Amino acid sequence: xxxxxxxxxxxxxxxxxVGTVVAALWFPGIIRRTGPRPAGYVNTLMTLLSLGxxxxxxxxxxxxxxxxxxxxxxxxxxLDLSLPLVVSPVSLAAMVVIxxxxxxxxxxxxxxxxxxxxxxxxxxxxxFFEAGMSALVLCDSLFxxxxxxxxxxxxxxxxxxxxxxxxxxVTGARDAFLTKRVGDxxxxxxxxxxxxLSHTWNFTELAQWATQPETVxxxxxxxxxxxxxxxxxxxxPLGKCAQFPFxxxxxxxxxxxxxATILRNxxxxxxxxxxxVKLTPILALSPGxxxxxxxxxxxxxxxAALIAIAQTCVKRTLSYPVSAYLGLVLVAVGTGHPETALxxxxxxxxxxxxxxxAAGNVVWNSITQDVRRLGGxxxxxxxxxxxxxxxxxxxxxxxxxxxxxxxxxxVTDLAEQSPGLVAVVLLVxxxxxFGLVRVVCLIFGxxxxxxxxxxxxxxxxFILPMTVLAGVVLHVPHLLAVTGLLPAWQQDWGLLxxxxxxxxxxxxxxxxxxxxxxxxxRLPVAxxxxxxxxxxxTPKLYRLTVVGLVDWVSRITDAxxxxxxxxxxxxxxxxxxxxxxxxxxxxxxKFQWYxxxxxxxxxLVVGLxxxxxxx
Numbered sequence: 001x002x003x004x005x006x007x008x009x010x011x012x013x014x015x016x017x018v019g020t021v022v023a024a025l026w027f028p029g030i031i032r033r034t035g036p037r038p039a040g041y042v043n044t045l046m047t048l049l050s051l052g053x054x055x056x057x058x059x060x061x062x063x064x065x066x067x068x069x070x071x072x073x074x075x076x077x078x079l080d081l082s083l084p085l086v087v088s089p090v091s092l093a094a095m096v097v098i099x100x101x102x103x104x105x106x107x108x109x110x111x112x113x114x115x116x117x118x119x120x121x122x123x124x125x126x127x128f129f130e131a132g133m134s135a136l137v138l139c140d141s142l143f144x145x146x147x148x149x150x151x152x153x154x155x156x157x158x159x160x161x162x163x164x165x166x167x168x169x170v171t172g173a174r175d176a177f178l179t180k181r182v183g184d185x186x187x188x189x190x191x192x193x194x195x196x197l198s199h200t201w202n203f204t205e206l207a208q209w210a211t212q213p214e215t216v217x218x219x220x221x222x223x224x225x226x227x228x229x230x231x232x233x234x235x236x237p238l239g240k241c242a243q244f245p246f247x248x249x250x251x252x253x254x255x256x257x258x259x260a261t262i263l264r265n266x267x268x269x270x271x272x273x274x275x276x277v278k279l280t281p282i283l284a285l286s287p288g289x290x291x292x293x294x295x296x297x298x299x300x301x302x303x304a305a306l307i308a309i310a311q312t313c314v315k316r317t318l319s320y321p322v323s324a325y326l327g328l329v330l331v332a333v334g335t336g337h338p339e340t341a342l343x344x345x346x347x348x349x350x351x352x353x354x355x356x357x358a359a360g361n362v363v364w365n366s367i368t369q370d371v372r373r374l375g376g377x378x379x380x381x382x383x384x385x386x387x388x389x390x391x392x393x394x395x396x397x398x399x400x401x402x403x404x405x406x407x408x409x410x411v412t413d414l415a416e417q418s419p420g421l422v423a424v425v426l427l428v429x430x431x432x433x434f435g436l437v438r439v440v441c442l443i444f445g446x447x448x449x450x451x452x453x454x455x456x457x458x459x460x461x462f463i464l465p466m467t468v469l470a471g472v473v474l475h476v477p478h479l480l481a482v483t484g485l486l487p488a489w490q491q492d493w494g495l496l497x498x499x500x501x502x503x504x505x506x507x508x509x510x511x512x513x514x515x516x517x518x519x520x521x522r523l524p525v526a527x528x529x530x531x532x533x534x535x536x537x538t539p540k541l542y543r544l545t546v547v548g549l550v551d552w553v554s555r556i557t558d559a560x561x562x563x564x565x566x567x568x569x570x571x572x573x574x575x576x577x578x579x580x581x582x583x584x585x586x587x588x589x590k591f592q593w594y595x596x597x598x599x600x601x602x603x604l605v606v607g608l609x610x611x612x613x614x615x
Contacts, residue, residue, distance in 0.1 A: 005053055006060040010069050010085050012050050012095065013135040016127040019046035023127065026120035036119035037110075043123040044106045047130060051099035058092040068140075084140040084202050089483070090342060094137045094274070097349045100472070101266050102130045104465035108357060109259035111461030112364060122162055122257065129155045129263060136271055143201040145275055146184075146191050149240065152271060153180045156264070160256035172252035179249040183239025190232030194282070197229075203278045210281035219285040226282075230289030233279050240272025241326040244300045248538060250323060254315040258360040261315070265322050266353040270345045273329045277338040290334045297330030298424055303536055305431035309438065310532035312520075314359050314369050317439045321432055322352065325395065328410065328428060331421060337413045343485060344410065347394065347402035351473045354391025355436070357466045358384045361458050362443060367451045371439055372520045376448030381457050385444045387470045392436045394473040396504075397429050397497040402476030407497050409487040422493075426500045433504030441512035446519075 019042055026039040066088035074081040106126060113122060132155065136148045154177075161173030195201065198209045209215055219226045237243075242250035250269065254261060276283075283289045301324045308320035325348055332341040361384045362377065363369055378385050392398075397407040407429060414421045457463065480486040511517055523529040531537065 003060050005056040006064075006067070006087070009054065009057040009087050009092070010071075010138060012053050012057075013131045013138070015046045015050040015053070016043070016131040016134070019043040019127040020124045020131065023120045023124035036117050039120035040106065040110065040113075040123045043127045044103065046127065047099055047103045047106060050130070050134070051096065051103055054092060054095045054099055057087070058089065058096060061087075061089050061092055081143065083144055084204075085138045086140040086204065087138065091137045093346065093483075095134050097346065098130060098133050098137070098267050101349065101353050101469075102126060102263055104353065104357075104469050105259045105262040107461060107465045108262065108360070109257070109461075111459060112259050112360060113257065114461075118162065122159075122260070125155055125159050125162075126260065126263065129159070129268065133267065133271060136274065140203050141201050142191055142194070142203060142206065142275075142279070145278070146187060146236070149187075149236065149271065149275070150184060152240075152268065153177060153184060156180065156253065156268070159260045159264075160253045162257050162260070166255070169255045172255040176249040176253045179246050180239045183235045183237075183246055186232045187236025190229055190236075193229050193232065197225075206279075207281040210285055216285070223286060223288070226286040227288045230283045230286045231292065233282060234276070234289060234293060237272035237276040237279075238296065240275075241269055241330070242323045243296055243327060243330060244303065245538075247300060247304065247323045248535070248542070251316055251319045251535070254313075254319050258315075258356065258363065262353045262356045262360075265318065265356050267349045269322055269326060270329075270349055273326060273333070273341060273345055276330070276333050277341050280333055280336070280338045283333075284336060290336070293330050293334030294421070295334075297327040297334060298421070299327070300324065301327030301331070301428045302424065302431075305428050305435060306532055307535050308435040309431070310529060312370050312372055312533075314363060314371050314374075314439065314443070317371065317435065318355055318359055321395070321435060324428060324432055325352075328425060331425070332410055332413070335414060335417055335421070337410070340406070340409045340413050343487075344406040347406045347476060350469075350476055351391050351394025351401075351403055354387050354394065354466065354469055354473060357462075357469065358388035358391065361462050361466070362455070364458065364462070366455055371442040373449050373451045374443045375446040376444075377455055378444040380448075380455055381444070383457060383463055383467065385440070387466045388440055388444075390470045390473055392433075392440070394476065396433045396436065397501045399494065399498055400477050401473065402480060404494075404497065405477065405480060405487050408490060408494055411493045411497060412487065412490050415493065426496060429497060430500040430504035433501050434508045437505045437508035438512050441509055445509075445513045446515075 022042050023039040026036070066086050069085040069087070071083040071085065073083055106123065109122065109126075113119060116122070129152065132148050132152045136145055136152075139145050139148060157173050157177040160176050161169055163169045191201070194206075198206055200206060200209065239246040239249075250265075253264065256264075283293065304320040304322075304324035304327065308317055308324065311317045311320065325344075329341045329344050329348075332338070332344060361381065362374065366374065368374065394401050394403045397404045407425070411422055411425055414425065477486065511521055512519075523532075534540070
């Protein structure tokens with residue numbers, strides 16, 4: 001019986017699609033009779049069904065070989081666009097994380113959107129995201145993965161712009177959509193350019209093709225081809241993972257509903273990393289592309305970790321650590337360790353939802369989102385504080401939680417190749433710990449502020465999913481050990497990672513809990529603080545370069561269209577109207593006069609033609 005769940009796991013993405021359709025049918029006429037809540041309950045039930053099916057399939061998987069399925073779609077003129085699916089322990093584990101986090105986010109939304117009437121639209125979009133991500137995990141085709149990523153980009157736009165009557169929400173949704181579209185455009189170029197070389201878009205076949213001697217020889221003979229191809233394939237995942245220079249959209253996307261942020265910050269942003277891991281054999285054909293991947297990952301990890309320290313909005317303090325962590329995932333991919341990247345994505349996806357949930361608890365019934373105006377909430381919100389700390393410990397290197405083991409595996413891998421990258425990883429771990437502990441100290445430490453005097457713990461839809469997820473985070477090391485994914489203990493690197501975590505956390509507690517240091521804390525150099533607070537002036541750089549160029553080109557295009565194209569058309573129209581108005585005064589109603597006019601005109605034309613020929 002259990003084996004049936006494994007053999008039919010390809011049906012799982014259909015469950016949330018059913019929930020999407022059912023919730024979308026919850027029209028205002030039905031809402032007036034039943035209220036908006038049933039639409040959310042239907043979607044949550046379908047998510048629970050998907051989670052149960054996937055867990056049973058994972059149990060039945062055991063030590064079996066991956067299963068392959070093919071869904072025929074289009075076969076014409078030698079082009080086969082059948083949809084290949086691969087069911088493996090890795091894909092099933094990823095689906096468990098997706099459905100589990102989404103289920104808890106939906107229960108959380110029961111409380112967060114308690115007074116909102118847009119349940120049908122919100123929950124249908126969450127189910128749409130869920131279906132897209134689960135299909136992406138099972139999909140073994142680059143072409144169909146690109147199509148799914150496009151649908152997820154649309155879903156991001158609709159979810160971030162859920163409260164469409166707020167200007168900041170609309171701006172955030174627009175910027176998130178356009179930023180991702182830039183990366184998607186280059187990814188499409190790479191997808192199309194790859195076909196003439198490999199004649200396949202199947203990830204499994206691409207991995208085999210990339211290791212063939214003739215392919216390696218061709219790559220060595222034509223390095224520029226694979227360099228530019230690799231950059232195009234890299235651009236799409238960079239946008240999904242909010243990496244430099246496409247990192248600003250994630251910060252602006254925090255304007256959307258926070259339950260959607262739980263799903264986005266935990267698993268949605270990792271979809272780009274998932275595709276990037278699948279593309280590792282192709283990217284490895286160009287050492288230059290692998291170097292660019294490492295460079296972008298290091299720049300994003302260091303830059304985002306520093307920017308997070310200077311943020312004052314509680315949501316913004318949790319958006320930049322996401323980019324920083326995924327930057328390290330890029331480092332793992334760029335150094336040729338895709339298995340380590342998958343392990344980091346797994347532990348991160350489970351743990352990152354906790355700080356977002358805890359932040360949502362504070363935001364929901366607080367007057368402000370400014371961390372400088374909060375404080376003293378430890379006694380009023382002990383459960384939220386405990387879960388927030390567990391989430392932080394699961395993200396950074398705190399032994400013996402799951403995040404520590406993924407960091408340890410990354411450092412162990414890099415130690416064999418580049419000690420400099422090991423130093424970067426240790427520094428990023430310390431900076432992330434400092435930034436995350438800083439937020440906890442400002443919100444829960446010190447004395448209560450006027451805006452946090454009345455801020456009690458919330459009711460069960462907020463607390464239950466948060467505590468359940470905290471329990472899962474605490475049990476991740478056990479799950480890794482049972483599945484054989486727990487990395488080997490490395491004493492030296494383990495101690496260094498622990499020391500970097502203790503250094504960052506202790507320094508943050510010392511600075512932000514010490515009564516002798518005035519608050520808000522300011523850096524000795526004002527220009528450095530402004531540099532971090534204003535996101536390294538990246539938005540200004542965008543306005544001066546990309547946005548400015550687009551604005552300049554659009555103004556020239558508008559002028560050409562307005563004065564050249566439209567002007568020429570308007571000139572013909574005015575001339576026609578003027579000629580018609582002039583001719584109407586020459587009408588007499590006499591046929592002889594019209595015939596004489598025609599003959600004179602024909603004579604003039606013939607005379608002009610004869611004169612031209614003679615000369």
